[in-house]
Amino acid sequence: MTAAALVPGRERTDEDRVAVRIDALTKRFGSGAAALTALDEVSFRIGAGEIVALLGLSGSGKSTLLKHVNGLQAPTSGGGTVLGTDLATAKAAELRALRRRIGFVFQQFHLVDRLTVLENVCTGALGSLRGPRLGLFTYPRPVREAALDRLDRVGLADWAFQRADTLSGGQQQRVAVARALMQEPRILLADEPVASLDPESSGQVMRLLRDVATQSRLTVLCSLHQVDVALSFADRIVGLRRGRVVMDVSTAGIGREEVMRLYREVGADPEAPGALPHHGGGAG
Template sequence: MTDTPAIQLTDLSKQFGSTTALDGVSLSVGSGEIVVLLGLSGSGKSTLLRHLNGLETATSGDVRVFGAPLAGVRGARLRGIRRRIGFIFQQFELVGPTTVLENVLTGALATLRGPRLGLLSYPRRLRVRALDLLAEVGLEHVAFQRADTLSGGQQQRVAIARALMQDPEILLADEPVASLDPESSQQVMALIREIAERRRLTVVCSLHQVELALAWADRIVGLRHGGVVLDRPAGALDADTVMRVYRQVAVDGGALASALPDPAEILGFGGAPASEPQLSGVRA
C-alpha cells in the first residue's frame, strides 16, 4: 500500500433539507484495501459511496481521492477522476435488449468521442479487451446474447466486467448482491475479491449480509444515523459483535431507535461484564 490513502474523508457531513445523511464521518482507506460498509437502510452507506466519485457534494468536511480534494472539482478534472473509479450497482443497470459484449463496451465510453451505436462502432482494440474481461468473469460464451436473457448472477458479472473496462484503481459497489440468491451472492463477492487482489484495486462496498461481509472484507465500517459506530479489521470481529450495528427497538408508537449499548458499556467501563465483546470507534 502507498503512504497516501486512496480515499480520505475528514469530518464529512451531508444534509438533505432537514435530514442528516452523513454526520461527521472521518475515514481513511488505504490503496489495495477492501472495506465493507454495514448498516441499516438509511444509515448513509449509499450517500457515502456517492461522495467518493463526486455524484454528491458535501455540506461540510473534506473528501480526497488519490490525495486530491473533490470539493469544487468540475468538468474535465472530475471526469478524469471518475475514469479511475468503477461503480457496481445493486440493480446491474444493464441495457437488456443489447448484447452482453456491447454492455461491457459502454464502460469505455468516457474514453471515446461521440455516441456509439452497435458493436462495430467501437474500436477493435476495445472489442478485444471487452471479450477478455468477459473471459475473466467466466462469461465469454454469452458475449453475443441479449443481456436480459442472463440470470441475476450472470448480469452482475457483466456489470463487473463493464466497470473493469475503465481500468479503475478504485471499485465502489452499492449492495451488489442484494438482488441475488445466497449461492450467487457468494460467487459474485468471491469474484470481486479475486479480481481486486489480482489488480490491487481499492474496494469500498456496502452490504447487509453480515456473515458474507466478515468472510470477504479486510475491514468492516459500521454506520448508524450517518455516523461511524464501528471500524475494525474483519478478522477481529464476529457476527454477534457486528450485529450490534443493526439492533433496534420500537419506541414512540412504532418509531425506530437504536438499541446499541452505551459506548461505555461496550468498551468495558461502568461495570460491563468481562465477557462483553469490545468495539473500537463506537460513537453515541
C-alpha cells in the same frame, strides 16, 4: 505491489498508500428545522488495495457516502480526498476525471437488455471515447478485444454474443463487474451488489469481486447488509448508524455476533465507551 514500487528511484506518495481519506464529512439535505443529516462528521481512511465492507441499516447513509466518494454529491462541510482529488474544492472537470478512475457496481445491474453481453461491456469504455456508439462494431477493435478479456475474467466469454436479458441475475451482475473493469479503475465501489441475488449467486459474485480486487490490487468499498458475506469478503468493516461511523474493525478476529450489534442496538448511544467495536483501521 504498487506502480510506485516498480519505478526505480520513485518514492511512494500519499496517494499510493491511502486511496480514500474522508475527514469530518457532513451532508445535509434541506435547510432549517426540516434539514436531514445523512452523514454526520464521517471520518475514515482506506488504504490502497484494501477491501472494505460498509454496513448499516437502511437509511444509515451508506449510498450517500458512496456517492461522495465517487464525486456525485458535494459535502455540506468537511470532505477529504479520493485518489488525491479534494472532494470539497474539486472543479467539475476534476470530478469527471476522478469518476473515470472509479468503477461502480450497482444493486440493479443497469444493463441494456436488448444489447449483447459484449456490447454492454464495451459501454464501460465510453468515458474514454469521443462521440456516440451505435452497434458493437462502432467500437474500436482494441475496445472489443478488451471487453472480451474482461468477460473472460468473470467467466462469461462464451456468453459474449447473447442478449443481456437471457442471462440469470448472477450472470448479469458479473457482466456489470466486467463493464466496470473496462475503466481500468483504481477504486471499485459496489452498492448492495448482491441484494437482489439468491445465496448461491451472491457467493459467486462476491468471490469474483474479491478475486478481481486481489489480482488487480483494486481498492474496494462495498455496501452490504449480509454480515456473513462481509466477514468472508472484506479486510475491514466500517459500520454506519444514523450517518455516523460507529464501528471500524478488521475482520480478522471479530465474530458475527459482535458485528450484528450494529443492527440490534439501534437505540444505543454510539458515543458510549465500548458501545460497539471501534478499533480503527486503514492507512494513516
